[in-house]
Amino acid sequence: MREQMGGERPAKVEQVAAALAALGMYDGENTPKEHSEEAARLGGPDSLSSDGAPVSLITEYSTTARPDRRIVEVYDSDAYLGDDEALQRSRTRVVAGNGYHLYLHSLQPDIEVQVTIRVWDTPRKPPEDTEGTVPVSLESETGQLVVNQVTFGPAGMMDLPRPGVYDGHAAWSGRDATAAYYDTCLQRAVDERWGPEQIGAAWKQCSTAEQYTLDLWFVRESEPEDKDEDEDDE
Template sequence: MPPADDPRLEQLAIALSTVGYLGGQRCPLCQDEILMPSPYASYELTLRPDHRIVILRDIDCDAAVGDTSAIEHAARHVAAGNGYALHLHTVQNLLATQVRVETWTGPPADEGVDTGWTSAAAVDLDCPTGLLVLGDGMSASIDGIDPPEGPGRYRIAVYHQGRERAELAYREVVHAMGPRAGRADSELQARYGAVEKYLLRMWWQQALPDTDDDDS
């Protein structure tokens, strides 16, 4: 191991601090390439969310779903977390909304997001089992979101796209409602379906604190 005053150690610290942002650098000590974080897998859910709420959580954290404070915060800021559930607040619930979850090897750079996405929030999510479910808490959901690191504390970056257009489309749908709205609704669904989109990028940060009781 190099001595503490080896200047290469400072170079290594700088290089490691930029992993996920620059990529392709080489370690000053061993000259191996420092790999940029990359996605493991992605999962998509298209739904018309009840109550305009979509939730991502560990399968064992259902008690966090009805957190009024987190829901109110999400209504103001698009997304909010309480440590055990991530809440998304959509602008409407009459047209299909698309939510994509990506699991990553490390923190991805904002620059890697396609043009058109707006950053909304970054929150921590505790996952005791490492198995997650995404849905509206009512009728629409997908499970099987299982990042390979398993249980732990994850960081989730939230992005959105098409909210303003979806709000205008929602007003058009409401205006078209009536006794003969069936055909108009189908046409509007075809025209505006999934115009409102959300991207959740998550990566493992650390193990969860030990919660074993030490009373004995």
């Protein structure tokens, strides 16, 4: 990794944009708010914690998943058993879990959604440009998370920086617009007598991306298992 020379502070995103504009490599049309949002998305110097301190992105993983039965699951690879109570809560909270198993609740069951998991070095403010956000907590004793489709199985797996308990928040966008597009397609399919191929093509042509993002940060190690309880279970 390159060291900064002479103790200089890294350039802010606005300074970089101005320099590129002067060189004719950028038209300068983005607003300061857009610069800040993009820097925050990438974990740059404008990504801040709740107290205003810079936050660095450690790792990021993204995959698409079909929300079969209007659900996508995220859980530790050793905690695949479901939780009906958490599943029901997700229908009103959009994202809910039991500490090991998260449910992401879509409003439609067929159009693929984007699931992104980001791990930060310290707590981070929730994003502002979303349809909604809720706090979450997820424990992974294996250090590996699964993004799962209820009927079709795993859509992907992510290795966390370390096993343990992660706090954070879940955010979503494009959920309502994708559901509206889905309902419109269903109505047209009936009115115009679409076949399966035409319906499948319509799902892929949705112009809005339904996105779920988990922003997490490590808080502590997992509690060691109680040997006495293990022996009682046997």
